[in-house]
Amino acid sequence: MDTSVLIVGAGPAGLMLAGELRLAGIDVTVLETLVRRSGESRGIGMTIRTVEVFDQRGLLPRLSRHQPDGIQYGNQGHFGGIGLDLGVLGAFHQAAKTVPQSVTETALEEWARSLGADIRRGSEFLSLEDDGAGVTVRTREASGERTLRARYVVGCDGGRSRVRKAGGFDFPGTPATTELLLADLRGVEIEPRMVGEQLSGGMVMAARLPDGAHRVIVAERDARPQRRTGPPAFAEVADAWKRLTGIDISHAEPVWVSAFGDAARLATEYRRGRVLLAGDAAHVHLPAGGQGMNTGIQDAVNLGWKLAAVLHGTAPAELLDTYHGERHEVGRSLLANTKAQSLLILGGADVGPLRDVLAELIRDDDVSRHLAARVSGLDIRYDVGTGSHPLLGMRMPHLRLDRDGRTTSSTELLRAGRGVLLDLEANPRLRARAQPWADRIDIVTAHPIPTDDVPHGTAALLLRPDGHVAWAAPGSHHDLPMALGRWFGTPR
Known part of the structure; x- marks a missing residue:
């Protein structure tokens, strides 16, 4: 074997898993196509549960070192654009509101490397073969093609996962019905706009980022998804913004531009033999509240210690089945709540009455606590056996x-x-x-x-x-x- 575990993808899920495995003494290799981190941040912030996980591993100081202005914590959240007070949960931690995904990745890669993870950038995954005793992976690097042999392979390579396709995983769900355009801008001042602000022609959002740039997101009512081979031109974003808001932002300097949709898909299995999936490779959805990145990090924390125990020979391979059993249900719940939020954010005037009713319901403490726990990841309870103790299956609160x-x-x-x-x-x-x-x-x-x-x-x-x-x-x-x-x- 060239390595015990081969992880494909050096995003948050892949890097978190690499660190967890190295913490348990397992040799791990991470393959990443990008030669260097892009610096782009689709996700901004961490849910309460992910902050707990980072504190649990002593990672919050690493985040702070890469966040010059410090991490801002808070209890303000939303469900489909409707304000939600996360403080009703009474949790020890608060959500981290200002951490860009690029900072999260930097801190996790630094941690994983410090523990001895072998992270190979500029290495493209091509194919795999699981023969029951191990997995042979073919890759392409600058020096040419090569093969690697691993006992297990984990696909953490995003929503278009090549590992998922090569491993024969089913990925059912609903395709995207609309396209949203995103741009981070400098050289312009833009008034903040609430998540999912409804206008006659569609939806817009604007927020100031920790580094001083402004993020805008725009979705026109009938903007059908396009087959793109690269990011959209900034002119597309500026034109759509002007059509919806009447404001010209074409003079701004784009830091990066992206397009995404509201597809919702969930792998039917998180494990097939010696190949496993985590993060966006296992579940894709509208990125409402940054739940995708956070769920992927938590996938990795669930999988890491189990995979390590099997590799050390202290637990049978069947322990890995509990990874699917526990996290697939979390993925199903994730898709349910993000699809509901998608309707509220993208549904236009037709769902206005529904928004009004939900806004009334959220004023009820029980409803507020239920939704806050759902989007924060604090409602997760695993099946660990029967019993009457209220903490069974729950994550241990800070004691x-x-x-x-x-x-x-x-x-x-x-x-x-x-x-x-x-x-x-x-x-x-x-x-x-x-x-x-x-x-x-x-x-x-x-x-x-x-x-x-x-x-x-x-x-x-x-x-x-x-x-x-x-x-x-x-x-x-x-x-x-x-x-x-x-x-x-x-x-x-």
């Missing part, structure tokens, strides 16, 4: 802990990317039962500093490396060794 007189937190305990058994009642019998798995989990005794996030009376929690609660006492209907065996394999 402050007293550990031998030193203050730490559940977030800090997860920095190493290992599982954690959190003993909150100093129970030696509990720790003894977990000892056979001590080579892959950290057994920690600590006392919670009072918080409303953990139910009163919780004696112990088993956290997976991705931060989700796999077992709790009291409340789980199976015992600790059974949970440890399911998620961490047979003890040595």
